[in-house]
Amino acid sequence: MSGWNNSGPTVRLWPPDRFEVRCMRPSPEFSSADRYHYAKNAHEAILRLRDAGLATQIQAIRLDDGAVLYDLASGTSVPAEQW
Numbered sequence: 001m002s003g004w005n006n007s008g009p010t011v012r013l014w015p016p017d018r019f020e021v022r023c024m025r026p027s028p029e030f031s032s033a034d035r036y037h038y039a040k041n042a043h044e045a046i047l048r049l050r051d052a053g054l055a056t057q058i059q060a061i062r063l064d065d066g067a068v069l070y071d072l073a074s075g076t077s078v079p080a081e082q083w
Contacts, residue, residue, distance in 0.1 A: 014037070015037045016037065017035035017036060017037055017063060018036070018037050018038075018039070018062065018063055018064065019035065019036045019037075019039060019042035019060060019061065019062055019063065019069070019083070020033055020034070020035050020036075020042075020060070020061045020063055021033070021034050021035075021036065021042050021045045021046055021049070021058070021059070021060050022057075022058070022059045022060075022061070023049055023055045023057070023058050023059075024055060024056050024057035024058075025054055025055055025056065026054075026056050035063075039080060039083035040080070042060055042083070043060070043070075043080040043083065045060075046058050046060050046070050050072060055072070057072055057073055058070065058071075058072040059071050059072070060083075062083065069083055
């Protein structure tokens with residue numbers, strides 16, 4: 001059983017993150033940033049945050065190019081099919 005701890009590099013189980021959803025909530029000021037691989041999951045997250053009405057700012061950003069796909073404050077909303 002010699003060398004069983006050194007089997008080589010590990011295989012990545014999860015795909016890399018592609019989207020970040022940022023959220024700011026009112027006082028006491030609390031912010032969070034969650035990352036998602038699938039556009040569907042990121043889009044669902046922003047809709048749930050928006051519908052809950054607890055966030056003062058919500059943004060969704062594509063990590064590859066930094067494009068803002070959703071911004072509650074500025075009214076930016078790219079359709080989910082184009083994410």
